[in-house]
Amino acid sequence: MNLRRVATLVLGVLVFAGLSAFAEPPVNFTGTWQLDKTRSVLPASVPSRGDMTMVIDHKGDTLKIERHAEFMGMHRTFKATYYTDGREVSNPAPRGQTVITKSHWDGKNLVTVGRGSKVTNGETDESTDVKKLEEDGKVMVIDLTVKRPGKEAEKAHSVYVKK
Numbered sequence: 685m686n687l688r689r690v691a692t693l694v695l696g697v698l699v700f701a702g703l704s705a706f707a708e709p710p711v712n713f714t715g716t717w718q719l720d721k722t723r724s725v726l727p728a729s730v731p732s733r734g735d736m737t738m739v740i741d742h743k744g745d746t747l748k749i750e751r752h753a754e755f756m757g758m759h760r761t762f763k764a765t766y767y768t769d770g771r772e773v774s775n776p777a778p779r780g781q782t783v784i785t786k787s788h789w790d791g792k793n794l795v796t797v798g799r800g801s802k803v804t805n806g807e808t809d810e811s812t813d814v815k816k817l818e819e820d821g822k823v824m825v826i827d828l829t830v831k832r833p834g835k836e837a838e839k840a841h842s843v844y845v846k847k
Contacts, residue, residue, distance in 0.1 A: 709768060710792045711817050714742045717824050717844035727830075727838040738844060745769040747787070747794075766796060774801075783811070792816060807833035822846050 719736035734754025741748040747766040752759065764775035766787045777783045777800065785798035793816045800809035813828040828840040 709742070709744070710789055711794070711821075712742050713740045713747060713794070713815065713817070713824060715740060716847040718847055720843045720845050723843035725839075725841040727840050737847075745771075768794060783809075790814075809833070 717738040717740065734756075735752075736754075737752040739750040739752070745768045747768065749764050749766070751762040751764075753762070754760075760778070762776070762778055765773055766775075766785060767773055768787050768789060770786055770788050772784060772786050774782050774784050782801040783798045784801065785796050787794055787796040789795075793814050796811075796813050796815070798811045798813075809830065809832050811828060811830045813826055815824060815826050817824055822845065824844040824846070826840075826842040826844070828842070829837055830840075831837045
């Protein structure tokens with residue numbers, strides 16, 4: 685093989701590898717999402733009287749999520765950032781503690797595994813949520829499982845409609 689062919693082959697491999705590094709994620713969750721309570725199943729520990737909205741900005745490996753919720757007549761906003769490439773990140777939780785999460789793609793589903801910073805009897809809260817888009821990207825479904833020390837796992841099935 686002559687030097688020109690080797691150089692062309694190496695250049696081609698580098699260009700292809702560089703393009704794949706900038707590839708879009710399998711799904712983009714960007715948008716404003718309103719909770720559809722009629723299609724959702726929330727655990728008893730989650731107050732479900734008020735409205736819940738999520739504003740997601742999804743660029744590359746970064747998801748920035750603002751959760752807007754009404755609880756007992758008060759409006760609350762929670763902000764979090766997640767990385768879809770498996771990087772660990774720490775975000776504030778609604779009850780004042782911190783949640784450490786890692787997210788990764790499972791096909792077109794985004795799986796986020798988290799653990800709380802508060803330790804009870806040597807254990808922490810653990811959660812797994814799976815986000816996916818349905819109905820041509822107009823519906824986002826989040827299946828969440830939360831395990832708290834000494835308690836049975838709670839499950840939630842949240843359905844959000846794109847505004």
